[in-house]
Amino acid sequence: MEYSIIVNLLAGGGRAKKIWQQLQSRLNELNISYQVVLTRYHGHAIDLAERIAGRFAGADDHIIMVVGGDGTLHETLNGLIKAGSSIPLAYIPAGSGNDFARGYGISPNPMTALSQILDAKHPTLINVGHYYDAIKQENGWFLNNLGIGFDAAIVSQANASKAKKRLNRWHLGNFSYLSQALSVLYNQEPFETMVQEKNGHHHPFPKTFILIASNHPYIGGGFKVAPDESLSSDTLELLVVEKRNWLITFWCLWLFSRGKLNRSRFAKCFRSPRLHYVTTSLEFAQTDGEEMGSRFMDLTLDTRRYPFWGTSLKEKSFN
Structure with a gap:
């Protein structure tokens, strides 16, 4: 699998920056193929998700991973659906609320959450409002x-x-x-x-x-x-x-x-x-x-x- 990773370094009052540094080290250690883009402003994840969806349209071995809060995940989802994409979405909670992580069952520990992503064998269809x-x-x-x-x-x-x-x-x-x-x-x-x-x-x-x-x-x-x-x-x-x-x-x-x-x-x-x-x-x-x-x-x-x-x-x- 190859990953496009959208990171909001400001999520969680800046806690996401430390989390991303840990994740990046682990991904490099495991030789995981990925490219990372950083959000720069409110709504940026929508544009980034649309761009990634266009670039990897039709690919069956690509996943978009979000490192940030519920807001960053929300923007990414909206960008993907707006682009007509069905690229699977993955998430490392690094925000202040992290309610989606609770609803789905994602560990608050970044390393464990990463393992949940890497251990998956197939996507799970979830309900979206x-x-x-x-x-x-x-x-x-x-x-x-x-x-x-x-x-x-x-x-x-x-x-x-x-x-x-x-x-x-x-x-x-x-x-x-x-x-x-x-x-x-x-x-x-x-x-x-x-x-x-x-x-x-x-x-x-x-x-x-x-x-x-x-x-x-x-x-x-x-x-x-x-x-x-x-x-x-x-x-x-x-x-x-x-x-x-x-x-x-x-x-x-x-x-x-x-x-x-x-x-x-x-x-x-x-x-x-x-x-x-x-x-x-x-x-x-x-x-x-x-x-x-x-x-x-x-x-x-x-x-x-x-x-x-x-x-x-x-x-x-x-x-």
Whole structure:
């Protein structure tokens, strides 16, 4: 096998640079054939992935390996699908959240994660979420989740926070997410959402606070928002929570931190291969921790399969 490796040296507050140095030494020691490209700016991995896909179109012995965070992996996936490619994707987690690694079963230890890639004999088809925003006429793909409102506002604040870099250096990226939650909890205004089921039934939520579509259980560096979801299924789970009095809202936040919010009587879950929902006000949105800005949204979500290269620490879930 030959590898094209996309590396984001700034991921994880710069921790990815040290990880890449370790990986590079090991790859050279094993005489692995590879070429490496470094991301230089936000969105660069999309362009790099498209370029690599064009160069190795039709090759059946090529793999694209990402060393970085969920955002770098997200960009690479979008670049590959945009290019119409099906080159298998591999991943070494080196970011602050690393939620996809948890969802798939990739070791947080870089050397072990590399072994999972090198030991693989064939690609594994995983579920990938796809969204179409009718307002902007925009398509995109996500591996982890797409959130509007509460979690997206947390992502926006956390990405702008100096504390995130400090916490990343201490391997505590999930605390960056949690530390912003109380601020967002106080400032985030509820908004109106309409969810349409496949049978045409409409569900209005006039005071939406949390609105997250998930492709696997994890968000924000290890919090379980959709415990029943899996990358091996062909469904997405949409979690809707409305803002009520402060006592209930704090209770919902505690349940969220414990991975039990989706089973609460204060939450509504929709699980389907296809979801459609609309917001009627400008709200923050995010996909895989990447900010989408503040916008109105008319979303249709569905899924597709994409080949991923690497053994899983929880292999049974893909059998």
